[in-house]
Amino acid sequence: MEPNKIEDILEKYFQGETSIAEENQLKEYFSSPNVAQHLEQYKPMFGYFSQAKEQKSTYEIPLLPKSRDKKRNVAWLSIAASAVVLLGIGTYFFVSEQKDTTAVASQTELGTYQDPEEALKATQKALALLSNNVNVGIESVQYIKEYEQSKNKVFKQ
Amino acid sequence: MNQVVFIELINPFKDKVFRLAKRLLTSTEEAEDATQEVMVKLWNKKDNLESYNSIEALAMTMTKNYCLDQLKSKRASNLQIVHNNFTDREPQLDKKLEDENSLEWVEKIINELPEQMQLLIQLRDVEQYEFEEIAKIVNMNETAIRVALSRARKKIRESMTNTHLYGTK
Known part of the structure; x- marks a missing residue:
């Protein structure tokens, strides 16, 4: 040319x-x-x-889909983990609620007597227990009466 | 789209992406990273790649943007270590080596041009894209590209004549 x-x-x-x-x-x-x-x-x-223009990249492009799979695995793992946690919380509440209901039932049902005589005995026993306790209360009030008397002696109206 | 199809799709322009990244960035390692980054981004977009006219142009644009971003983020913090700092400047023994040396000079001169010019020289003179394609990649009109390219080429010529005549005047 x-x-x-x-x-x-x-x-x-x-x-x-x-x-x-x-x-x-x-x-x-x-x-x-x-x-x-x-x-x-x-x-x-x-x-x-x-x-x-002859320069070439010698680098291998890393296996791309693998990283994708990993991502998906993480997603599945988190779903599984949250399911386990939810199940755990659910069973905890379920079990504890059941316990609560049985406890309440045993408190409210105190039992009953079929025989009237036995019932009378039990009632008397209960009332005796009550009056004994009331008497204990009255005994301690006697001291106050004593105090009142001596006060009246000192301060004559 | 599976992996094999994707690899086949990117193979024709994978090296072009690498060379462009190497032109703009400072080291081969960085250029490899950039190439990988761009390919991974493309792979993630794989489901709507069909909607682009030219995947190659898309890849080149992504590379350009990625490299310029890299440069911007590094320029503020890092001291640039350019690989031609390490070249030994001893006189070569052989004519062949001398030729290689002058090619190195060209590389050095191009590396000292502004990024925009480097980009255009790389796309046109090395990769031989048509102006129409370059316009798509760099998002400029063809006249502006011609003007910038002309300036870049003249700058290279100027620096070359200076080094060529070095010592004779």
Whole structure:
């Protein structure tokens, strides 16, 4: 290819007006061994562009779906965990409530007597217990009476 | 869409994504991370990928945005360690090595351009996308792209002539 034509393309190139095909012509020309002396300075530039395109990523893209699976596993795990927690709370309340109802039942049902005589005995016993306790209370009030008497002796009205 | 179909879908442009990320970011490792990130994002979108005209353009746009975000978040806090800090500047023995060295110079010059220009050079001169496709990826109109590209190319030429003539003047 004659240098004149290359110079024209080169001029266009620096104006940013070349097409891909023309740029390829330039690359080809500058990679050939017979580059005109005065154009020698552009050689490394186009050489670099061709070389730069050869660079490749050596890195393997990591197996992508695996990370996806992991994410899904975490989701399932959290669902399972929350189910277990809910079940635990549920059974706790259920069991404790059952206990409560039995306790209340045993408190309210005090039992009953079928035989009237036995019932009378039990009632008398209960009443005796009550009156005994009341008498204990009255005995302690006797001291107050004593105090009243001595007060009246001292302070004669 | 299963994994095999997806891999087949991304294979044609996987390396382009990597090269774009490498152009914009500082190290190969970062570029690998960016590639992986973009692919994972694509995979997560897999159910509505059909609604996009060009998945490749979508991937390139995502890469561009991801890299620019990375740069923005790092620039404030980190000291940049650019890999060409470590190149040894000893004169090369061989003509072939000298050639390689001049290619390295080009790389260095491109790395010093503003990000926008790097992006356009990468998309046009390296990956050889049509202007129409570039317009979709970078969200600019074609005239603006041509102008910016022209500027970028002239800048490279300018720096190249400076290094080329270094020592002769």
